[in-house]
Amino acid sequence: MSELDHQPGLRLHQPCGRFAAGLIDDHVRRLVALQLDVLADSDPEPLHQMRVTCRRLRSTIEQFAPALSLPEQVTPQRLARVGSDLGLTRDLDVLRHRLEGRWLPLLPEREQALLRKLLKQLKRERKLAFAVLTDTLKGRRYLKLLARLQSWLRKPRFTPMGEESLAQWWPELQQVVLAELFTLPGWWASHPYDPQAMADLHRLRRRIKRARYGLTNLAVVEPEAFAPWQAQFKAIQAALGDLQDLEVLAHTLERQLDGAPDALMPSLSSLLAEARDQAWLEWQAAAQQLRSLKGRQDLLGLQLLPAGLTDS
Numbered sequence: 555m556s557e558l559d560h561q562p563g564l565r566l567h568q569p570c571g572r573f574a575a576g577l578i579d580d581h582v583r584r585l586v587a588l589q590l591d592v593l594a595d596s597d598p599e600p601l602h603q604m605r606v607t608c609r610r611l612r613s614t615i616e617q618f619a620p621a622l623s624l625p626e627q628v629t630p631q632r633l634a635r636v637g638s639d640l641g642l643t644r645d646l647d648v649l650r651h652r653l654e655g656r657w658l659p660l661l662p663e664r665e666q667a668l669l670r671k672l673l674k675q676l677k678r679e680r681k682l683a684f685a686v687l688t689d690t691l692k693g694r695r696y697l698k699l700l701a702r703l704q705s706w707l708r709k710p711r712f713t714p715m716g717e718e719s720l721a722q723w724w725p726e727l728q729q730v731v732l733a734e735l736f737t738l739p740g741w742w743a744s745h746p747y748d749p750q751a752m753a754d755l756h757r758l759r760r761r762i763k764r765a766r767y768g769l770t771n772l773a774v775v776e777p778e779a780f781a782p783w784q785a786q787f788k789a790i791q792a793a794l795g796d797l798q799d800l801e802v803l804a805h806t807l808e809r810q811l812d813g814a815p816d817a818l819m820p821s822l823s824s825l826l827a828e829a830r831d832q833a834w835l836e837w838q839a840a841a842q843q844l845r846s847l848k849g850r851q852d853l854l855g856l857q858l859l860p861a862g863l864t865d866s
Contacts, residue, residue, distance in 0.1 A: 565775045570723050571716025574618035577771055579707050581611035582700065589691055595684060598647045605640040608633060613767035617730055621716030625702045632699055639690040646680040648799060649806065657822055665819045672810050728856055731768025735761055736850050746834045752801050759794035762787050783853055786844050793837035800830045
């Protein structure tokens with residue numbers, strides 16, 4: 555463990571680009587370490603962790619982009635495509651787990667029979683999605699992306715900004731992940747059954763995730779200052795994730811069933827409606843403090859330099 559790890563405050567005097575390279579190195583090593591377990595497909599957790607790591611890598615590159623001279627082929631867009639290929643399989647895993655583990659035992663026999671047919675179809679779709687995932691992780695495009703990142707990490711290059719200390723750019727590195735967060739229309743979504751409201755909330759969830767990852771990067775330096783905000787973002791993200799999963803589940807029922815879900819599976823439809831209403835209440839409760847004027851001011855006020863540090 556380095557002196558910087560023992561004394562996080564010293565990281566503020568580290569070059570901004572060097573700090574970012576350390577974060578990128580951690581993410582790349584984790585991607586490589588997870589690959590075999592993901593391809594073995596014996597446990598869904600490695601896939602979840604790989605998807606999260608891919609998102610965090612993308613977020614880190616976006617946050618520190620002005621400080622880094624990365625190969626032109628290494629872009630957030632390419633990482634987003636990898637994440638998308640990982641995401642389809644992961645989303646189907648979550649959907650099947652919810653249906654089989656949470657809802658199936660609560661249904662009457664007739665609805666259980668219908669749901670088992672649906673689960674078989676989802677299993678077939680998951681098999682196809684995993685084939686795409688396998689092609690991606692074994693494919694030339696992804697392996698070259700990893701190889702370019704690993705080559706760059708052996709001898710990283712930085713912009714003039716990246717050669718300056720992290721402290722010099724502390725406010726901007728927060729601003730880039732918080733900019734326009736509170737003006738997104740999802741904060742004013744009226745109810746969970748309006749398609750436009752759900753689209754706005756889905757966009758807001760992605761933006762909150764990006765903000766959370768960005769603050770997590772900086773929390774290495776100021777863990778106590780950022781911990782409450784990370785917890786708030788995580789709670790909001792979880793509630794919005796439940797809403798998104800339940801909407802996907804409802805659309806899946808409409809797509810797969812030969813008729814209206816309310817008529818064919820009334821018990822399941824009722825349970826899903828109750829779960830969606832509960833997730834909506836949890837989202838509103840989690841968002842209430844953060845979206846208030848004081849909450850916004852307190853969060854944006856973190857852009858001040860850390861305690862005890864003056865601009866020299």
